[in-house]
Amino acid sequence: MGKNTGGEAETVEQFLDSTLESVDSAENVVLSVAEKAGFSEEDLHKIGMAVRESMVNAVVHGNQYSAHKKVRVSVSTAGNRLTVTIADQGKGFELTDLRDPLAEENLLRNSGRGIFLIRAFMDEVDVRRLSPHGTEVTLIKYLGRK
Amino acid sequence: MSVKLSTRQVGDVSVVDVSGRITLGEGSSALRDTLRDMVTKGQKKILLNLGEVSYIDSSGIGELVSGFTTVANQGGQLKLLSLTKRVKDLLQITKLYTVFDVHDDEAGAIRSFA
Numbered sequence: 001m002g003k004n005t006g007g008e009a010e011t012v013e014q015f016l017d018s019t020l021e022s023v024d025s026a027e028n029v030v031l032s033v034a035e036k037a038g039f040s041e042e043d044l045h046k047i048g049m050a051v052r053e054s055m056v057n058a059v060v061h062g063n064q065y066s067a068h069k070k071v072r073v074s075v076s077t078a079g080n081r082l083t084v085t086i087a088d089q090g091k092g093f094e095l096t097d098l099r100d101p102l103a104e105e106n107l108l109r110n111s112g113r114g115i116f117l118i119r120a121f122m123d124e125v126d127v128r129r130l131s132p133h134g135t136e137v138t139l140i141k142y143l144g145r146k
Numbered sequence: 147m148s149v150k151l152s153t154r155q156v157g158d159v160s161v162v163d164v165s166g167r168i169t170l171g172e173g174s175s176a177l178r179d180t181l182r183d184m185v186t187k188g189q190k191k192i193l194l195n196l197g198e199v200s201y202i203d204s205s206g207i208g209e210l211v212s213g214f215t216t217v218a219n220q221g222g223q224l225k226l227l228s229l230t231k232r233v234k235d236l237l238q239i240t241k242l243y244t245v246f247d248v249h250d251d252e253a254g255a256i257r258s259f260a
Contacts, residue, residue, distance in 0.1 A: 020170065020171045023170070049201075049203065052169070052203055053203060056203070056204075101240060102240070102241050107241060107242065107245060108211055109211070110208040110209075110212045111208050113204040113240055114204045117203075117236075117239070117240075120239050
C-alpha cells in the first residue's frame, strides 16, 4: 500500500446508475483512493460509511432508482485532504426539513439518520442544491486528524 | 458478504445469530422478514446476537429499531447480544444504546428475560 503524503494529487470521477449496486461501486472507488492516500483502517471505515449513506440518499431519495438518472461520484486527494462529491439529479431537499434524529420524539423512528451519520464520520460536510435540479454532497476527511 | 441469520431456541428465548453486513437491500430486509416471522408465530422473547456483524448502516439501525418496537407492541422484548465495537459506537452516536437492553454474555441475557 503506497502512501500519498507529499501532496501528490489524484482525481477519479464516475457516472453511476441509480441502483444499489452503485452504492458498492462508489464505496470501492473511494476506499481505493483513500487507502492509497494512507488513511487508517478506522478512517477508511468512517469514509466508506459516509459514502454509502450519501449514495443511498442519491439513489433512493434523490434519483428514486430512475434508469434515466445518474449519480456523479468524484474523489480526489490533495495534500492531506480527501474530497468526495456525490451528486444526484433528483428534486433536492432542504437540510432544515430534516428531523433531529437525537430528539426524544425521533429516537425510535426507522429512518432519518443518514445525514447525521455522514456528519459524524467526516471532518467537513456540505450539501447544496444544483440548478436546475439535483443535490450535491461534498465530504472532506483530513489525513491524521483525530 | 451479505447477512446470514440462523435461529435457535434456548428455553423460551429465541436467539437469532446474525453475521455479515446489515445494510439497505438484502441485509436489512432479511432481518426484517425474520423478526416479523417470529412475531407472527407469537415469539415474544427475542435475543439478537450481533457478535459476527461486521457492518451496519442507517438502514440496518432502522431495522433494529423497527424490530424493537414491533416486538414491544406485541408485548414482547427484543434484546441485543455481543455488539462489536463499531456497532456499539454507532448505537451510542445515535443515542440508541440506552434504548436497547444490551448484553455481553448469552447466559446472562437469557436469564434477563425471566
